[in-house]
Amino acid sequence: MSLFIGLMSGTSADGMDAALVRFETGKAPELIHACGLAYEQAFSQQLRQLAITTEASVEELALLDRKIAKLSVKAIRQLLAEANVDASAVSAIGSHGHTLRHKALRSRRLADGFSWQVGDPSWIAEHTGICCIADFRRRDIAAGGQGAPLVPAFHQACLGASDAPRMVLNIGGIANLTVLGEHLSGFDCGPGNALMDEWCCLQWQESQDSNGERAAKGKVIPELLTRWQSEGEIFSYLQQPPPKSTGRELFNLQALGDQLDGYDAHDVLASLSQYTADTIADAVKRFGHSAGEILVCGGGVHNPDLMQRIQTALPNHQIRSTASAGIHPDWLEAMAFAWLAHQTLNHLPGNAPQVTGADGLRILGGIYPA
Structure with a gap:
């Protein structure tokens, strides 16, 4: 011991x-x-x-x-x-x-x-x-x-015993996905809390959207989503197959290249939350199991608005905290x-x-x- x-x-x-x-x-x-x-x-x-x-x-x-x-x-x-x-x-x-x-x-x-x-x-x-x-x-x-992500090997050691399809989603500043099973894979799938946290700091001098309450008050702005989803370097990364890893160098508000003046701050935050959920869901659909359990850890697990958006985008998956598998989501990393x-x-x-x-x-x- x-x-x-x-x-x-x-x-x-x-x-x-x-x-x-x-x-x-x-x-x-x-x-x-x-x-x-x-x-x-x-x-x-x-x-x-x-x-x-x-x-x-x-x-x-x-x-x-x-x-x-x-x-x-x-x-x-x-x-x-x-x-x-x-x-x-x-x-x-x-x-x-x-x-x-x-x-x-x-x-x-x-x-x-x-x-x-x-x-x-x-x-x-x-x-x-x-x-x-x-x-x-x-x-x-x-x-x-790539030097990252390194945690999938640990996820496999601790959570890879399930007979049913299972993935682990860590939502920190950047979101990364581990696809457990015989053919282990894992990669950074895009933004986690980074964009939302940055916006909250700019608009309200708050470090994060506590419990997703501000985003829940807003409405998604379709034109922003359309622009963000087609942004050149970011689009190229999101389409790239694993192995791949990234960081704030790519996923930050400046990199999105938008002038956001004139939009309601809560609507922008709701759009960022939806964009984050969409990039995660797209990564799961392209490179993950087609159904099964997704165990979530990291700060994003405490954001009900984001979690609901991910679940809505992935109706064939069961989105739940790693706590359901006996590991506290805040300490897994x-x-x-x-x-x-x-x-x-x-x-x-x-x-x-x-x-x-x-x-x-x-x-x-x-x-x-x-």
Whole structure:
């Protein structure tokens, strides 16, 4: 039996999730305790802006690397205190860090793909006294893969035992879909909460549409949907078959290229919610099971308006929270990085080559001893 901690700062840029997970031979990973450390709104906005800007200074990026590390340490200490577990009992931390830029591989010949996460693992190891494993994506990229998504392998390990068709949909800032089964696949299917959160911040200085209440007040604007669905680079990505991965670099309001002045703010938000649901539904129809269960995790599961729009678009599927399968939807991604750390420390591969496009199975991450 061993304990691992997983840390996740996702594309929503709203906070740091920490999960304490127990691993025991022959058993599924077990969540012992979890907690979330919310970011201040100004910091969230800084992270979102850095995902699309080309003008950040080296000093700003270096300070951000340290700040994410310090917040990681704070989240770990809070987690251990709440769980009443000593740091010495934890084998390792799996830290995702925070992604500043993700550029998927366009050409294996040019080897031009990269993915960059901040959150200094040396600082985390030094100030927690626990071995930290980080930088999970770059080995997969070195092997010709996209470096993402990495969680489908974990989804298969924890949720792939169902005899019925099953998929896992994570709705963070970006939405990603895992198609479970004999032929595992997974990919980023487009926007999750990113566009809606960005609009809420611009219009109401709110980090998100709490419970989907604002979008539910609005009416979808068909002309906006038509324009968004035909936008060049975004359209090309949505039509591209897996393996594929993306980020805020592609899915942001600026990239949609619209002047939204003159429209009712709630109507725009309703349209963004519908656009998000449509891109998810289209990904399921094109690349997923034709029917069956879709288990949802991530912040989007708490948005009834978005969940209803997805269900309406996919009447042959049963849309439900991962809680129905025994895993809390808020902590599944953090658990995945505890699992990845466990794989690395035990010299086991963490990627799924059929998902990322890598040349084969690889042991992921760098190890930073305490």
